[in-house]
Amino acid sequence: MSLQEISQKAARAAEAVGRRADDVNLIAVSKVQPNERVEAVLKQGHRVFGENKVQEAQGKWPGFKAQFDGIAVHLIGPLQSNKTRAAMELFDAIHSVDRPKLAKGIARIAQELGHCPELFVQVNTGEEPQKAGVLPGDVDAFVTECRSMDLSITGLMCIPPAEEEPTLHFALLAKMAKRNGLVGLSMGMSSDFERAIAQGATHIRVGSAIFGTRVS
Numbered sequence: 091m092s093l094q095e096i097s098q099k100a101a102r103a104a105e106a107v108g109r110r111a112d113d114v115n116l117i118a119v120s121k122v123q124p125n126e127r128v129e130a131v132l133k134q135g136h137r138v139f140g141e142n143k144v145q146e147a148q149g150k151w152p153g154f155k156a157q158f159d160g161i162a163v164h165l166i167g168p169l170q171s172n173k174t175r176a177a178m179e180l181f182d183a184i185h186s187v188d189r190p191k192l193a194k195g196i197a198r199i200a201q202e203l204g205h206c207p208e209l210f211v212q213v214n215t216g217e218e219p220q221k222a223g224v225l226p227g228d229v230d231a232f233v234t235e236c237r238s239m240d241l242s243i244t245g246l247m248c249i250p251p252a253e254e255e256p257t258l259h260f261a262l263l264a265k266m267a268k269r270n271g272l273v274g275l276s277m278g279m280s281s282d283f284e285r286a287i288a289q290g291a292t293h294i295r296v297g298s299a300i301f302g303t304r305v306s
């Protein structure tokens with residue numbers, strides 16, 4: 091599918107539930123994609139991208155940022171504490187804040203840099219042992235802890251278990267965000283972004299549907 095088709099589908103999904111198309115941010119997930127494909131999407135005017143590895147993004151985005159104005163890159167993958175500074179220098183948003191040690195590092199470095207990316211707390215809604223994210227039962231306390239460090243949290247992020255109906259997970263994430271006074275919901279990928287929008291997604295992370303199958 092093309093970028094334009096995905097944008098149209100996202101807009102229709104928003105309007106179907108009485109939301110504005112503008113309230114849904116499409117993050118084009120460019121991880122592992124060849125530069126030609128990324129450049130083609132930039133040339134179509136798209137400016138918001140997602141990467142899941144700090145090092146890969148460091149090799150790719152400074153060059154594109156020198157060529158195209160207004161690019162925003164979101165980190166959607168796990169962040170190791172020792173890469174916090176590099177991530178904060180490169181990314182406009184971090185969707186994987188999931189532990190106090192990381193939050194503390196972000197708070198300290200934000201003071202030094204004088205700016206902070208937008209932050210999303212990742213929630214392991216399926217409570218999967220191998221998956222990153224705060225457990226649902228710990229979300230309220232963790233958001234409170236982040237706020238006590240003066241971190242501004244934009245919203246919550248989840249990656250539902252592959253084999254389960256994602257709608258239940260999206261609804262759960264929306265409920266947790268609401269009770270914590272958070273407006274951002276980073277949820278929905280190529281296979282389920284329309285269902286995520288129906289549940290209130292403000293940031294959808296779509297890779298293969300835009301760029302084609304990842305070749306690695």
Ligand SMILES: *Cc1c(COP(=O)(O)O)cnc(C)c1O
Pocket residue numbers: 119121142166167249279280281295296297298299
């Ligand atoms: C790769 C990735 C995506 C995009 O997945 P697609 O199925 O290609 O749309 C979204 N979110 C995260 C966290 C990812 O790692």
